[in-house]
Amino acid sequence: MARTQPLNQEISLTVIKTACSNCNLRELCLPFGLSIEELTRLDDLVSTRRRIKRGDHLYRAGEAFDAIYAIRSGFFKTDVLLEDGRDQVTGFQMAGELLGLDGISTEHHTCNAIALEDSEICAIPFSRLEVLSREIHTLQHHFHKVMSREIVRDHGVMMLLGTMRAEERLAAFLLNLSQRFTARGFSHAEFYLRMTREEIGSYLGLKLETVSRAFSKFQEEGYIAVQQKHIRILNVNGLKALMNHQR
Amino acid sequence: MARTQPLNQEISLTVIKTACSNCNLRELCLPFGLSIEELTRLDDLVSTRRRIKRGDHLYRAGEAFDAIYAIRSGFFKTDVLLEDGRDQVTGFQMAGELLGLDGISTEHHTCNAIALEDSEICAIPFSRLEVLSREIHTLQHHFHKVMSREIVRDHGVMMLLGTMRAEERLAAFLLNLSQRFTARGFSHAEFYLRMTREEIGSYLGLKLETVSRAFSKFQEEGYIAVQQKHIRILNVNGLKALMNHQR
DNA sequence: GCGTTCGCTTGATCCACGTCAACCACGGTA
DNA sequence: TACCGTGGTTGACGTGGATCAAGCGAACGC
Numbered sequence: 001m002a003r004t005q006p007l008n009q010e011i012s013l014t015v016i017k018t019a020c021s022n023c024n025l026r027e028l029c030l031p032f033g034l035s036i037e038e039l040t041r042l043d044d045l046v047s048t049r050r051r052i053k054r055g056d057h058l059y060r061a062g063e064a065f066d067a068i069y070a071i072r073s074g075f076f077k078t079d080v081l082l083e084d085g086r087d088q089v090t091g092f093q094m095a096g097e098l099l100g101l102d103g104i105s106t107e108h109h110t111c112n113a114i115a116l117e118d119s120e121i122c123a124i125p126f127s128r129l130e131v132l133s134r135e136i137h138t139l140q141h142h143f144h145k146v147m148s149r150e151i152v153r154d155h156g157v158m159m160l161l162g163t164m165r166a167e168e169r170l171a172a173f174l175l176n177l178s179q180r181f182t183a184r185g186f187s188h189a190e191f192y193l194r195m196t197r198e199e200i201g202s203y204l205g206l207k208l209e210t211v212s213r214a215f216s217k218f219q220e221e222g223y224i225a226v227q228q229k230h231i232r233i234l235n236v237n238g239l240k241a242l243m244n245h246q247r
Numbered sequence: 248m249a250r251t252q253p254l255n256q257e258i259s260l261t262v263i264k265t266a267c268s269n270c271n272l273r274e275l276c277l278p279f280g281l282s283i284e285e286l287t288r289l290d291d292l293v294s295t296r297r298r299i300k301r302g303d304h305l306y307r308a309g310e311a312f313d314a315i316y317a318i319r320s321g322f323f324k325t326d327v328l329l330e331d332g333r334d335q336v337t338g339f340q341m342a343g344e345l346l347g348l349d350g351i352s353t354e355h356h357t358c359n360a361i362a363l364e365d366s367e368i369c370a371i372p373f374s375r376l377e378v379l380s381r382e383i384h385t386l387q388h389h390f391h392k393v394m395s396r397e398i399v400r401d402h403g404v405m406m407l408l409g410t411m412r413a414e415e416r417l418a419a420f421l422l423n424l425s426q427r428f429t430a431r432g433f434s435h436a437e438f439y440l441r442m443t444r445e446e447i448g449s450y451l452g453l454k455l456e457t458v459s460r461a462f463s464k465f466q467e468e469g470y471i472a473v474q475q476k477h478i479r480i481l482n483v484n485g486l487k488a489l490m491n492h493q494r
Numbered sequence: 495g496c497g498t499t500c501g502c503t504t505g506a507t508c509c510a511c512g513t514c515a516a517c518c519a520c521g522g523t524a
Numbered sequence: 525t526a527c528c529g530t531g532g533t534t535g536a537c538g539t540g541g542a543t544c545a546a547g548c549g550a551a552c553g554c
Contacts, residue, residue, distance in 0.1 A: 080406055086408045090402045102402065104395035109401065130388060134381040141377060147394040148351035153360065154401035155337045155349065159327055161408035162335045162452035166541065178524055195419045196501065205409035211539055228502075228550080244331045413511070444532065454512055459533055469525075475520085 018072075019043040020122075028096030028183065029070050030124065030146065033138050034137040042139065045132055046070070048123040058099060058113040058121060065103030067123045071095050074119020075194040078102075078111045079202070089203040091153075092116075092177075092195060095184060101150055159204045164243075169204040171239040172216040178233060189236075193229040240241070265319075265367075266290040275343030275430065276317050277371065277393065280385050289386065292379055293317070295370040305346060305360040305368060312350030314370045318342050321366020322441040325349075325358045326449070336450040338440060339363075339402075342425060348397055365440040408452045411490075416451040417461040418486040421471070425480060436483075440476040 020031045021039035031042055049072065054060050058069060061081060073095050081087040090111055093099055102243040104126065104161070119208040133140035160169050182188040193200070197208040199217075218224045223239050233239065267278045268286035278289055279336050296319065305316060308328060320342050328334040337358055340346055350356040351373065380387035407416050429435040439449070444455040444462075451458070465471045470486050472479040480486065 080402055082406065082491075086406075086410045088406050090405055101395055102399050105392050105399050110399050130384070130391070134384070134387065137377070137381070140381065144377070144394070145352050147391070147398070148348055151394070151397050151401060152349050152352050152357050154398065154405065155327055157405055158337055158401065159329065159333075159335050161405060162449070163329070163333045173256070182391060197503095199503080202409070207542055208502080209543085210506085212501095213541090216503070244329075443530095455532080456513085457511060457535085460511095463533070 025096040032142050038136050045128050046122045046124050052115040052119045054117050059109045062114050063109050065107050067125045068100040070122040072120040075116040078113050080111045089199050166210050167214050168243050171243045188234045272343040279389050285383050292375050293371050294370045299362040299366045301364050306356045307359050310356050312354050314372045315347040317369040319367040322363045325360050327358045414456050414461050415490050418490045436480045
């Protein structure tokens with residue numbers, strides 16, 4: 001129950017609750033590996049928290065960059081828009097993941113970040129993060145790892161877009177979501193999609209009809225059960241086999 | 248004429264020549280923006296230089312990561328291999344660009360880096376880079392920008408793979424190469440491709456035949472002149488128009 | 495309650511690119 | 525000079541996924 005405007009005697013309680021040092025995502029998020037003492041120094045830095053309503057932008061392409069954002073709760077997508085009107089979803093982000101790393105390069109955001117459900121984020125002023133990471137080696141190193149992980153993730157998506165066919169892409173997508181939900185303590189076999197078929201398609205380089213057909217196919221094969229956005233995975237190995245099966 | 252094994256009285260000369268502080272790529276590479284004094288500190292760190300023959304690996308996926316590499320001269324590709332045998336080229340890198348950033352995340356390289364022509368690289372021990380970037384703020388910030396730029400670049404490739412058709416992809420590819428050659432003082436309109444049609448196709452998510460056909464088409468249209476790997480761009484705007492033209 | 499909208503599914507058709515195959519140009523080697 | 529291997533081009537054909545179109549159920553506003 002974090003509040004942007006805590007009241008009276010609740011203040012200290014709320015502050016404790018919303019601090020990195022007390023956040024149950026800290027092992028997934030930026031604070032990973034920090035000592036208690038280091039955590040409290042990070043708490044000072046990550047003081048701004050904000051709620052973003054479903055459908056609202058956290059930031060837009062072109063805006064000046066001055067902070068990265070950690071997702072405290074909720075679900076986001078990032079997308080890029082080309083001059084000619086085409087756009088593509090470049091990623092879906094969930095609690096504990098960072099948003100805005102792309103903005104460091106030009107000091108302007110290069111994509112839009114949009115909440116797919118009511119969400120809460122922690123703003124991390126970037127210049128202050130640089131200062132602190134000079135002092136806390138663990139923080140510096142972990143931040144580098146996070147950026148590098150993003151690069152590796154993107155290579156995975158390039159692989160997917162470049163070499164996989166429609167059903168393989170969707171299988172890979174579902175398995176990836178499942179694995180990330182698991183890491184957050186949710187069921188690996190049952191979850192709600194926060195995004196539409198069109199957004200999935202955009203991310204996977206497919207049209208929404210193709211995504212829909214692939215879902216139906218998976219259901220027929222008994223790999224999953226689909227009800228709108230509610231997904232149950234019935235046969236993980238089936239999906240995995242599908243993914244690794246050379247054309 | 249930098250040598251790995253400089254002789255006698257040439258030593259001091261060679262050392263000067265291969266130092267970051269005297270490298271003509273320093274404005275493109277890691278040393279960007281550093282003062283003279285800072286540059287000499289970076290020189291200490293970047294002491295190992297190595298030649299990589301055409302076709303040889305700089306590193307392989309799975310190997311332990313302990314350094315990133317700046318390309319001093321030459322041309323590389325990076326590729327990823329899936330278990331099922333599929334592979335994809337994830338990038339082409341030229342002088343002044345960094346290789347190995349993907350390895351930070353897991354402390355193992357996640358792709359292969361292969362020289363496409365005889366090349367020279369500077370090895371930058373990563374842990375020492377972290378130490379130095381705590382002391383030199385400019386270096387720290389620029390390194391972050393470089394990593395971020397890599398992320399932005401990858402988003403561009405995802406865009407290309409997800410939304411563009413064959414000819415648009417190839418046009419984007421040629422324009423990107425041209426722009427990077429220009430930044431290095433080479434002709435923007437005339438260059439040699441270091442990679443095969445198959446490697447281009449792998450990078451662009453196309454088959455080599457499709458790449459070849461697109462080259463022929465561009466030639467017919469008068470946009471470029473192709474002779475094997477020798478490319479002359481005759482109509483930049485034609486290529487640009489092609490790229491931005493919604494399907 | 496009812497209409498409207500949005501997201502999704504499914505079918506029919508089309509086409510861009512993959513696949514298969516033949517052939518050619520170039521460079522290295524015997 | 526002849527031979528061979530590698531990389532590139534081009535043609536004929538097949539197909540996976542895009543496109544176009546119709547219909548349906550759930551959510552929402554009135």
